[in-house]
Amino acid sequence: MPNEKILIVDDEKDVLDLCKRILQTQGYEVKTANNGFEAVEVAKHERFDLLLTDIKMPGITGLEIAQVLKDQDPDLICVTMTGFSTMDMAISAVKLGINEFILKPFTPRELSDSVTRALEKERLRQENFRLKSLIPLFELNKSLLSTVEVDQVFRRLLEIASKETKAQLALLFSLGPNQQLVPHGGNSLISSEQQSAAATLAQQAVSAGQQLIIDLREVTDTQRSLLMQFAATSAIATPLNPKKTCLGALVVACRNGSFAPGDNEFLSVLCGQAGIALENARLFGETQSAYEQLRQLDHMKSEFINIAAHELRTPLAILIGYASVLDEEVDDLQKMYVANITRNAMRLRGLIDDMLNLRYLESGIGQLMRDQLLLREAVQELTQDVSLLIQEKQLNIQIQIPADFPEMIADRQKFDLIMTNLVHNAAKFTPQEGSINFSAKVIDDKAHISVHNTGSYIPVDKLEKIFEPFFQLENSLTREHGGAGLGLTIVRGMVRVCSGEVWAESDEQTGTTFTFSLPLDNSDLKPRKLEL
Secondary structure (H helix, E strand, C coil): CCCCCCEEECHHHHHHHHHHHHHHHCCEEEEEECCHHHHHHHHHHHHCEEEEEEEEECCCCCCHHHHHHHCCCCCCEEEECCCCCCCCCCHHHHHHHCEEEEEEECCCCHHHHHHHHHHHHHHHHHHHHHHEEECCCCCCCCHCCCCCCCCHHHHHHHHHHHHHHHCCCCEEEEEEECCCCCEEEECCCCCCCHHHHHHHHHHHHHHHHHCCEEEEEECCCHHHHHHHHCCCCEEEEEEEEEHHCCCCEEEEEEECCCCCCCHHHHHHHHHHHHHHHHHHHHHEEEEEEHHHHHHHHHHHHHHHHHHHHHHHHHHHHHHHHHHHHHHHCCHHHHHHHHHHHHHHHHHHHHHHHHHHHHHHHHCCCCCCCCCEECCHHHHCCCCCCCCHHHHCCCEEEECCCCCCCCCEEEEEEHHHHHHHHHHHHHHHCCCCCCCCEEEEEECCCEEEEEEECCHHHHCCCCCCHHHHCCCCCCCCCCCCCCCCCHHHHHHHHHHHHHHCCCCEEEEEECCCEEEEEEEEEEECCCCCCCCC
């Protein structure tokens, strides 16, 4: 039964309990931590053989935890769990020497196998350190595993195998799509007969799934024939078997004499690590390719939004213009119909503005203007933009901003964009005859501006998510309120570029309050990159 000590870190209690139950069943001694700070504190007082950590956590990420704990104990084995996959994350993990990745969701078997593989690799490493011939292996493997291109892994594997075993002949074979062996160079001029012999040995090792060692001192007639064809006195064929999947085989040979004791073990471990390196390189290539595809799709999406929004503006402007003309010429009953047309046209204009503002945010433009701003007057002007909706729903608007509130120096365009989206959001989600209240106060040279409405309650676990692009509290097929889910994303982006913060609070009885902070004077602020 295993007796290794494992530290599990995850901010999701259900995942934490599941992992603990699975690993305890396997016989491991397990301790848990709910966050990175707790994990670091536990590791100060107790040594662990393996760290199993989620990557995406608030405060300290899983990779940061691994780095801190590896600084304390370089022999610590690290296995990461994640539901996200980015190129930057993969690069960081490779640099930190993460032993295994587990993608969420995973089965108990997959978790157990990943931990077993990680521990097994460490056991092999420790065993090899006992053998003098394997002392260089650790540093060599680090070099090998840090390579993220398949061709470089092949070249490095041949270099290490030839140098450390003093082999005069070395050939590497990979399994192609049709399971045919494909040769990859060598460390000397190799004849076609030698390549054919090496391919036969490689095929035998791949078929058997284990290392093949032949020596003139003890061989069969068939093996003797292969050695003669190889022009060698001894040879070792070692399969590349990461995660029980054969990727090919390495064949080395000595023209005179035999390999040194321990060379076969060295090659077994080396090929095991090389197989993992090849798998990592493949995954890295796939991740890089996926990242590039996502980048292209994101660019196409942005271009589509930009073109679509601009193309919709012209017919919408004509629609609003003719509606305004009709409003002056029709009777009272028809005015109601015209008002409905105008209101929905303005709603459509708001959606188009959101699309364009999102494109503006993604462009990375972050210049700040220095405009004089009287807060109370600015809020009064902005409430006029939703006057039709306010009248229709008979909303009670209260502006509780003192008349002597300090004059601000701010970017008026960005301020208007922030407030317009918050006002539209409040008006949209406030029920008939509800209230919208505006207030402000000064805290540490910053204006804290709040928009409170008596509308829908927002659960605590959704107060951060509502600022994410396209997030909707309501089901897309049954929701009552319109919108693309971009308004609050734009608010957060603009507030941050103005060196402020925005947050939401919600109560089932009193409603929801959005508060954002801005410097009273932005004169000393430097331009910041806009981020969603």
